[in-house]
Amino acid sequence: MRFNTKVIRAGNNPDPTSGAISVPIYQTSTYVLEEIGKLKGYDYSRSGTPTSRALEENLAALEGGKGCVTFASGLAATDALFHTLSSGDHVLACDDLYGGTRRLANNLWKNTGLEFDFIDMTDPQRIAEGIKPNTKLVFVETPSNPLLKVIDIKAACDIAHGKGIKVIVDNTFQTPCFQKPLELGADAALHSLTKSLSGHHDVIGGAVVTSDDELLEQLQFNLLSVGAPLAPMEAFLTLRGIKTLAVRMERAAENSIKIAGWLEKNEKVTRVIYPGLEGHPGYAIHKKQSTSPGAMLCFELDGGFDESVKCMNRVKIWQLAESLGGCDSLITHPASMTHVSVPPEVRAELGITDSLVRLSTGIEDADDLIEDLDQAVSE
Numbered sequence: 001m002r003f004n005t006k007v008i009r010a011g012n013n014p015d016p017t018s019g020a021i022s023v024p025i026y027q028t029s030t031y032v033l034e035e036i037g038k039l040k041g042y043d044y045s046r047s048g049t050p051t052s053r054a055l056e057e058n059l060a061a062l063e064g065g066k067g068c069v070t071f072a073s074g075l076a077a078t079d080a081l082f083h084t085l086s087s088g089d090h091v092l093a094c095d096d097l098y099g100g101t102r103r104l105a106n107n108l109w110k111n112t113g114l115e116f117d118f119i120d121m122t123d124p125q126r127i128a129e130g131i132k133p134n135t136k137l138v139f140v141e142t143p144s145n146p147l148l149k150v151i152d153i154k155a156a157c158d159i160a161h162g163k164g165i166k167v168i169v170d171n172t173f174q175t176p177c178f179q180k181p182l183e184l185g186a187d188a189a190l191h192s193l194t195k196s197l198s199g200h201h202d203v204i205g206g207a208v209v210t211s212d213d214e215l216l217e218q219l220q221f222n223l224l225s226v227g228a229p230l231a232p233m234e235a236f237l238t239l240r241g242i243k244t245l246a247v248r249m250e251r252a253a254e255n256s257i258k259i260a261g262w263l264e265k266n267e268k269v270t271r272v273i274y275p276g277l278e279g280h281p282g283y284a285i286h287k288k289q290s291t292s293p294g295a296m297l298c299f300e301l302d303g304g305f306d307e308s309v310k311c312m313n314r315v316k317i318w319q320l321a322e323s324l325g326g327c328d329s330l331i332t333h334p335a336s337m338t339h340v341s342v343p344p345e346v347r348a349e350l351g352i353t354d355s356l357v358r359l360s361t362g363i364e365d366a367d368d369l370i371e372d373l374d375q376a377v378s379e
Contacts, residue, residue, distance in 0.1 A: 003062070003177065004246050011057030012239065023054040025236045045232075047224045052235040056207070058242060059197075062176040063189050065209040069219040070235065074172065074192025075100050076228040077206030081168055081190065083222045084215065085136055087113030092130045093139035094121045096147045096350050097170070099339035101139075107341075122282060124155040131163055140186070141170040142179075143286065146298055146334040146358045147351055148273050150282025153289055157185030166215070172196070172325070177249040179290040187212050193234070195325030196295070198241040199248050205234045248327065248363055252295035255329075255366040259359065262370050263299050268307075268377050271300040295361045296324060301377060305354040308333070312357060314376040317368055324360030329369055332358040 001009060015024055026049040031042045042050065048070070056068035071077040078101055085091070091105065095118040105116045119130045121140065131138075138160040142151040153169055160167045169181035171189045175196045181189045191197060193205030207230075210216050223229060230238075253276075260274040275286040276293025286293065301307040312320055318331040322338055332338060335347060335354045342352070361369065 001061075006058075006061050007242050007245050010061035011054040011059075012243075013054070023051055023236065023239055025232045026050045027232050046227050046229050047220070048229060049232045049235065051232040051239075052230045055230070055235045055239050055242075058239060059176075059191070059207050059209050062242075063171075063209040064176075064180055064182050064211075065189070066211040066213065067216045068207055068209045069216065069223055070193070070230040071206040071208075071223065072228040072230055072234075073204050074098075074190070074194060074206035075104055077190055077192075077208050078104060078170075080219050080222040080226070080228070081137075081188070081208060082109050082114065083226065084218045085114055088115070088134060089136040090115040090117070090132050090134045091137045091139055092127065092132075092135055093118050094141050094144055094149070094151060095119055096144040096149050096352075097139075097141040098145045098172075099334075099341050101141075101170070103341040120149070121151045121156065122149050124152055124159060127156055128159050131160070131165065135163070135165050138165055138167045139170070140167060140181075141173075143173050143275050143282075143294065143296065145173065145296075146332075146338065146356065148275055148280075148282075148296060148298060150275055150280070150286040152285045153181055153184040153186060161185065166212070173296055174290055174292075174294055175245065175249060177246050178253070178292040178294060182209065182211060184289055188215060193230070193238050194323060196249060196252075197245065197325075198234075198238040199245065199326055200237070200241055201323060201326040201328060203234045203237045203241070205230045205238055249292070249295065251363040252361045253292045255363070255369060256295045256297055256359075256361040257293065258366040259361060259370055259373070260293075260297050262373075263297075266374075266377065268302050269299050270302050271298075273298040296359070297361070298356055298358045300353065300355045300357065303355075307377075308355040308357050310379070311373075311376045314379055315372055316375075317364060317372040318359070318376075324358075326360070327362050329362035329364055330360040332360070334358050 060068040166187040169186040188210040274297040
């Protein structure tokens with residue numbers, strides 16, 4: 001099956017008891033055994049439900065992996081990956097990434113003895129130089145959040161695998177609709193289901209897709225032991241959202257391309273960051289490993305922080321909110337919202353300025369979105 005068919009059919013089998021075309025919401029905590037030792041595939045919903053299992057089959061098919069494990073949030077999925085490591089192990093991560101991932105690493109996992117280094121991975125040589133004898137994991141996010149840095153996934157995998165190190169790619173921004181890390185060599189693709197996959201700002205969830213049997217088994221054990229399963233309603237809503245994934249992602253990306261072009265021409269805009277612009281330093285690599293520049297972009301205004309805040313407060317169609325990837329277009333101030341937990345000196349070093357504005361483009365009419373930005377920056 002091709003991708004546009006997989007989003008509809010993979011994992012979505014008619015219910016065997018009723019023929020229902022939609023996967024039912026199995027709202028149960030436990031399951032009745034036929035007799036001692038004889039299960040019908042499930043015993044306790046902490047380790048999953050038939051609804052979440054259908055979603056896992058769907059996600060594995062979309063990413064081209066052998067299996068998938070879903071979790072209660074994207075951070076719960078990241079946490080489960082870190083749980084596969086041991087005290088004294090080293091994680092090499094990209095420097096610009098979701099603020100919650102950095103907080104999880106620095107404020108919690110460092111206390112258990114894991115070591116973390118955050119480096120600029122846009123040059124693969126830096127990855128090679130950053131690897132230590134105890135490095136066990138290379139953590140990649142591309143395009144990164146919020147600065148949309150592009151990392152060469154295949155090059156990162158070649159370097160890491162040459163040292164026997166696993167590579168995890170957070171594929172939340174692009175989704176398998178536009179980018180497939182496993183095909184480029186990654187050991188696992190990480191997702192926040194909260195974002196584009198569910199696509200309607202009504203779900204919190206996470207997932208890891210892999211073809212590594214050992215990693216898959218570890219993740220399933222971690223889910224059972226720690227207990228952060230995806231609820232059946234969230235699994236159902238994500239399955240439903242995925243059915244329109246390709247249509248939504250394509251429309252959102254088309255809108256973003258138009259908006260990026262408009263921003264580039266606006267005299268009040270001093271900086272535009274979008275992988276679809278030829279001036280983006282990662283343009284060639286992104287075009288090689290992704291089929292679309294995606295729906296995320298950033299910009300800065302002449303006048304700095306004050307003008308950016310005024311713009312964000314003036315929008316009428318864009319919604320001032322955290323998160324991304326839904327039908328609704330969102331405007332975000334990373335320094336005070338998504339990346340507020342990153343120390344100011346680190347944000348400054350990375351280039352996450354107080355005037356940076358992040359856009360998650362939805363599926364509204366592009367002209368309405370541009371007109372709204374125009375009035376917001378012009379007043």
